[in-house]
Amino acid sequence: MARRFARPSMHQRPAVWVLVLMLVVPLTGCSVRLIQPYDDAIEKGVTDFYEEFLRFTTTTGRSRGTYADNRGFYDKWQPKLTTLTARAVSANPSGRCPSTETYGGLFPQGVAAARSAATPASVRIDSTPIGDCTAQLLQLLEDQFADFAKFHEAQGPLGLPPEARAPRELVLTSVRAVFYVELARKQGR
Numbered sequence: 001m002a003r004r005f006a007r008p009s010m011h012q013r014p015a016v017w018v019l020v021l022m023l024v025v026p027l028t029g030c031s032v033r034l035i036q037p038y039d040d041a042i043e044k045g046v047t048d049f050y051e052e053f054l055r056f057t058t059t060t061g062r063s064r065g066t067y068a069d070n071r072g073f074y075d076k077w078q079p080k081l082t083t084l085t086a087r088a089v090s091a092n093p094s095g096r097c098p099s100t101e102t103y104g105g106l107f108p109q110g111v112a113a114a115r116s117a118a119t120p121a122s123v124r125i126d127s128t129p130i131g132d133c134t135a136q137l138l139q140l141l142e143d144q145f146a147d148f149a150k151f152h153e154a155q156g157p158l159g160l161p162p163e164a165r166a167p168r169e170l171v172l173t174s175v176r177a178v179f180y181v182e183l184a185r186k187q188g189r
Contacts, residue, residue, distance in 0.1 A: 089130055134181050134185075148168070
């Protein structure tokens with residue numbers, strides 16, 4: 001007498017197949033997003049700012065233009081940077097940025113420490129910045145741009161001396177850090 005091997009079929013165990021289908025079907029449409037999606041508006045806005053800031057500091061450094069003569073530049077870019085920051089925060093308001101992130105070595109101490117160091121003791125900033133890395137870097141860029149404007153204004157008739165590279169480099173370093181994060185997002189990392 002030949003022994004028949006029983007093969008499981010859908011008819012013998014319908015409850016198992018239904019359970020498998022209930023688990024597999026919903027998962028087929030799911031994807032895990034580890035980082036926020038790339039935002040080309042942020043990259044474009046920061047790129048435009050970078051170009052104009054370089055042009056402005058180079059031209060003003062040569063002509064030693066005063067703050068009052070160049071107030072339009074600050075009036076144009078402060079609200080634009082604030083808008084970019086708001087856009088980044090609204091995309092991921094509860095996002096976090098690892099305190100160990102150094103942005104390719106641009107901020108070896110992290111954003112929170114850079115932001116604290118860039119802010120005078122008399123000015124209080126939030127101890128816990130909101131948003132993901134891009135939002136926090138844009139907040140830092142806003143602070144540094146405001147500090148740069150105050151520096152320019154404090155120079156009075158000297159304007160923006162070409163020797164004053166440190167305030168300019170602080171702003172440019174923050175811009176490069178935003179580029180670093182946005183490029184990583186663009187590449188899906």
